[in-house]
Amino acid sequence: MVEQLADMAYGQTWEAKAKGAREARDASLAKVEPALQLPDGLATSSQHLPVEHLTPREYDLTTNYSTLELLKKLRDKTLSAEELTRAFLRRAAIAQHATNCLTELMWDEAIERAKYLDSLPESLGPLHGLPISTKEHQGMHLYNRPLDCAYVSWIGTPSPHSPLNQILWDAGCVFYARTNQPQTLQCIETNNNIYGRTVNPWNRNLSSGGSSGGEGALIGMRGGVLGIGGDIGGSVRVPAGNNGLYGFKPAAKRLGVAGMTAAMAGSEGVLATYGPIATDRETIDLFMKVVLDGQPWKIDPSLETRFWSPMTISKPLKIGVMWSDGVVQPHPPVQRALQSVVECCKRAGMKVVDWEPLDHGPAWDLYISLLYPDGGAAARHPIDASGEPMLPLIKWITVDQPESKERTIHEYWSIVARRETYRAKYAAHWNSTSADDEQEVDVILCPAGPGAAPLHDTAKYWPYTSHWNLLDYPAVIFPSGVCVDPAKDVKDESYQPLNEQDAYNHGLYDPEKSAGAPVGLQVVGRKGMDEFVMAALREIEGAMGR
Amino acid sequence: MVEQLADMAYGQTWEAKAKGAREARDASLAKVEPALQLPDGLATSSQHLPVEHLTPREYDLTTNYSTLELLKKLRDKTLSAEELTRAFLRRAAIAQHATNCLTELMWDEAIERAKYLDSLPESLGPLHGLPISTKEHQGMHLYNRPLDCAYVSWIGTPSPHSPLNQILWDAGCVFYARTNQPQTLQCIETNNNIYGRTVNPWNRNLSSGGSSGGEGALIGMRGGVLGIGGDIGGSVRVPAGNNGLYGFKPAAKRLGVAGMTAAMAGSEGVLATYGPIATDRETIDLFMKVVLDGQPWKIDPSLETRFWSPMTISKPLKIGVMWSDGVVQPHPPVQRALQSVVECCKRAGMKVVDWEPLDHGPAWDLYISLLYPDGGAAARHPIDASGEPMLPLIKWITVDQPESKERTIHEYWSIVARRETYRAKYAAHWNSTSADDEQEVDVILCPAGPGAAPLHDTAKYWPYTSHWNLLDYPAVIFPSGVCVDPAKDVKDESYQPLNEQDAYNHGLYDPEKSAGAPVGLQVVGRKGMDEFVMAALREIEGAMGR
Structure with a gap:
């Protein structure tokens, strides 16, 4: 072959x-x-096939x-x-x-x-x-x-x-x-x-x-x-x-x-x-x-030497809800999905507080700096090798991002050092959640993205997921049970976007076009807490009656 | 201050x-x-003070x-x-x-x-x-x-x-x-x-x-x-x-x-x-x-989320003894120290086999490539800033090593990829030690260095220790109980060095000058086996009557 x-x-x-x-x-x-x-000929949804x-x-x-x-x-x-x-x-x-x-x-x-x-x-x-x-x-x-x-x-x-x-x-x-x-x-x-x-x-x-x-x-x-x-x-x-x-x-x-x-x-x-x-x-x-x-x-000694040790959570979770990352406001169905899960968690006796996003905007630039210290050249090289055209979203991410640029080794080291500093700041931020009640936030509940599945060629906002790669935090997506419903998820035409990215995302929202699309949500844990994140999801889904 | x-x-x-x-x-x-x-006025040894x-x-x-x-x-x-x-x-x-x-x-x-x-x-x-x-x-x-x-x-x-x-x-x-x-x-x-x-x-x-x-x-x-x-x-x-x-x-x-x-x-x-x-x-x-x-x-989220879990070893160890790394032959007192510990381990019922070093020579070049992809400039910059002279061993390591050179990001990535390949090869090499008897080597016993403490300004052979940093294997040094003894540790004047580094190290050996110097040895474990390495050392020292 x-x-x-x-x-x-x-x-x-x-x-x-x-x-x-x-x-x-x-x-x-x-x-x-x-x-x-x-x-x-195919209908809009393929689920009947x-x-x-x-x-x-x-x-x-x-x-x-x-x-x-x-x-x-x-x-x-x-x-x-x-x-x-x-x-x-x-x-x-x-x-x-x-x-x-x-x-x-x-x-x-x-x-x-x-x-x-x-x-x-x-x-x-x-x-x-x-x-x-x-x-x-x-x-x-x-x-x-x-x-x-x-x-x-x-x-x-x-x-x-x-x-x-x-x-x-x-x-x-x-x-x-x-x-x-x-x-x-x-x-x-x-x-x-x-x-x-x-x-x-x-x-x-x-x-x-x-x-x-x-x-x-x-x-x-x-x-x-x-x-x-x-x-x-x-x-x-x-x-x-x-x-x-x-x-x-x-x-x-x-x-x-x-x-x-x-x-x-x-x-x-x-x-x-x-x-x-x-x-x-x-x-x-x-x-x-x-x-x-x-x-x-x-076989792959880069991995942690650590078996999967499923956990059981015995006391009620303290959940930090990140309604928005402070840069791009998620679309109405995402807000509704979060509200719905939060209500279930509160009813089940969990403690729910707001999660304050810490510098998620600059973190995107840091993420791109770390991903493309070669200006994206390695990712594009095999495209050039055949003469196939570069697709628009690929140009947008590898070429158009201002922080995608060729760096020297010393510039790269300083970017890595900034990453370490940011990770330590985020850890301190998480530690600080126990200040009021001596109970640290267990997990963050947040959107899976800035909306439900987008129209083709429009997905330009990664940070609801990429942020947790930057921090190396475990994160799991689960279906909220909410699907986009034009009757419930009305567009707020009076919304004043916070910035260009927010305006772009707001402009994308059209509940009619995305009617029926399922809305996923995300549970995020501290670094190293992979098993705990899965256990927390079990608690949350338990609260949802699953 | x-x-x-x-x-x-x-x-x-x-x-x-x-x-x-x-x-x-x-x-x-x-x-x-x-x-x-x-x-x-100070005597050669200060231990009487x-x-x-x-x-x-x-x-x-x-x-x-x-x-x-x-x-x-x-x-x-x-x-x-x-x-x-x-x-x-x-x-x-x-x-x-x-x-x-x-x-x-x-x-x-x-x-x-x-x-x-x-x-x-x-x-x-x-x-x-x-x-x-x-x-x-x-x-x-x-x-x-x-x-x-x-x-x-x-x-x-x-x-x-x-x-x-x-x-x-x-x-x-x-x-x-x-x-x-x-x-x-x-x-x-x-x-x-x-x-x-x-x-x-x-x-x-x-x-x-x-x-x-x-x-x-x-x-x-x-x-x-x-x-x-x-x-x-x-x-x-x-x-x-x-x-x-x-x-x-x-x-x-x-x-x-x-x-x-x-x-x-x-x-x-x-x-x-x-x-x-x-x-x-x-x-x-x-x-x-x-x-x-x-x-x-x-506080430092780069760390593994993992408490220290002391281990107990219940079955006799299988020890791989690395008498030499295949590049530089350790001095006679180191050989004697290894032999002495090996005899104790055998007497205690442990299985002792030879450890075959895998490409330790080229691994040094890889190590230097990874350490100095900036040609050592960052390490030297603060020297230049004050005008203080660079010391000879510092010039030797940061300037004279052929693989200390400024790299592009792509060159650096390819060096990192080589590191990952080498680590995987070494892991496979370790896995292969169970081929004969279905018992994998538990730990490597090897020199702490190519000799006891060297004369000043002569220490130019790092790989007995740096090799385990390259692989990220846990390693512990312990005193062998052997000290350099001119009567026992006679220089082999007929020794034919394997290469330039080996000749240099052979030339350094003078049992009279280093008489009384203690000889350390090293126990090395697979990646992630930190607690196991310490438990293995307890077994080995137990066999030594400690």
Whole structure:
């Protein structure tokens, strides 16, 4: 496959190379059987398609069970891995038709793997038979697959060994689909010159988010229950939020990035991490436990040597609610979602206080300084290599940001020192929350973004997620239960924006256009408190009656 | 004090500024009472001085008790903090006279603090009344003291807040002495243009080590039982080894460097860390426990959120012995020390295998590339600022190393990526040690350096310690019990050196000149195994009959 693509690519225009990759993707989809007869014209929401095109049994299996329930059936052998895998493969193909979320459907490989698992007398491991999807740039060395990271010039690059994929594999999973991502991966939407744009399954006029937007759309249509993305500024969390899902960004050194291919290897100003996107909270906890039980630090020694230790919280939480980051006011449905969850938490006896954002505006400039001390050159270089055009949001982030500039080593060191100072200031700020009542804020509850999923090519405000990468705080997205409702979420036409970014975001809001879009919220903990954040989410969802 | 020194420095030559700092140091020593009548002519070893110049009671208190025993007496109030503090202050003054290890004796402050502690009805904390010394560049904000980091141009710089000092203070310690360090701090000997050279208390013709060489000489004369140094290439461990002490370099993100002042802030290619130097192993464990009980990560969020969790080892250790790093052959007394400990371990039923060093030679170039991607300019800049001369070993490390050069951001990223690759290779190498017997090597036992304490201005081989900084592995130095013995440690005149570095090191060896010097050894664990390394040392010392 690698050689074949490389040959195809030799001496071709970028358009021809991209077409070759798309044809390979389409060929992988053509294996679906029974073949799906999907409509050419698509409604705004794609959520009606699965029930219409799957068998009742397939629909039931892919819709009505949690991951833990599926795993129990697989373990009990009341459900075969093959049947489940075929059902998710077909649902993934529907998701692809509706949202353009895949770069490859691994039909043959997944079924062969499922059959093998079914042939075993005992479960192979805790993920026995569970289909898992992965973002394309994470590669698929297990099947010797190439990758492209959404760069035309990289089409056909061999996948390196992935310790994460290996651990999931050893735990018994079935890899069945690889998913789309934006050019450069530095975008909170998903569009590129190879596979095109991934749209939102709830509303095709809206973004699926990015950079793990293929995962977001696939899982958002329940074309899977667990997918693996990566996050350096919101790339797991924005797709989770945009598609009504759960998405977790652990501290950078719990899962790391070993096995991921990216243009900026060796850059450490802000650290990226793998992260799961899932249909429920328990799947996130399971994923973390399974991966860390695999002791990835023995392969990737950059990681903390630390198993996943689920926590139980015994006293009522003290929650700091960040209604706004002080720079960009979230849209009305986000405010309504926060209010709704806060009411539940108060009713459950939790203490709720306002979280004062500390210098989030300047922190964005610091974030960009750390991300692009090369002026964004490394991220753009593979674009230039093929002649493919740079997409507008990529130009906006890598070129137009004033703090994206080439630095000397000493300039870079001083930026890193500023980062350390800011992190220490934020820690002191958090410490100060115990001043009044001797009880420190446990977690921050805040928006997942400045609105629900945005219209395409408009997502220019990362800091509701990127801020926690800058601080290396663990953060989890969960669905608030609120969807955009034009009747309830009226635009405040009298609103006076605080600044240019706020005016831009305010201008984007149109409740009619985003009607029905789910609203995600975010729970953020102090550095190192990954397990605590997940435990806090359990408390909060408990208060919400989940 | 800050203002006074700043005024003094204004418009002066570097010599005058340095003289001013020395005079301040001497004034602090002049407070000792009863005054000491110390000889002008000094013997090769200084170890006879304390018994000759202290009162019998002072000598007993500072010689015959472990830290834990002293703390018990202080807690029981069978010993007053003031008496103990005065005894160590006077012994530190003897150490200063003999080795030039101090930059300041904090006579008044320490006694005042001790009196305060004695006045309390209960112990203030687990270090109640214990005198602790600190390396000068760690500052002393608690007394609003200036610092200079061994740069003339920095004389009079205010100390920043030190979370580490604060935790030790809150635990009840007495700060009583600040210690000398080399120009730039980038040296494994101790010499600078302000305070001069610190010599070895066992043999004044030999180096006390560096960069925490003041600590090494002070504790090496039992002018204290616990001192705090810093380590980025061996700066805690080399002085521990050279002076017959214990020294621990934890993983970089357990203790961190918050509160330390250095010329290369923001540099993260290789990370520095605080580390303790002590007269016994239990003091190291105690120090780690007390500091991490103080939750320093709430002040310095770069740290791992992880308490100190002492471990017990229940099955016999498998020890990998690295007799040589494959580049420079350690001197005969080091080989003898290794053999002696190995025999004890074998007798105790431990499994002992040879550790194959993996590419330690090229790793040095990688280390230098990571340390000086600015060509060493930041480290040298404060030298140039005053006009003081650069010392030969500083030129050797920052200028003469071929891989010390100014890099672009992309070049630097590629060096960091090489570091990550090398670390992963080393982890795989370690994993492979279980291939034969399904038992992985638990710890590496290896030299603390290529010889015992070297003659002054000759220490040019860091990798026996710096290698573990490059890998971020925890490492502890302990005294082997072996001292250089010309009768036993005969030079092999027929030895054929492997390379230029090896020839240089071989040429340095002269058992007559280093007779009596203690030989330290090192126990190294995998990344994240800090507590395990200390537990393994307990097993090894147990096997040695300690």
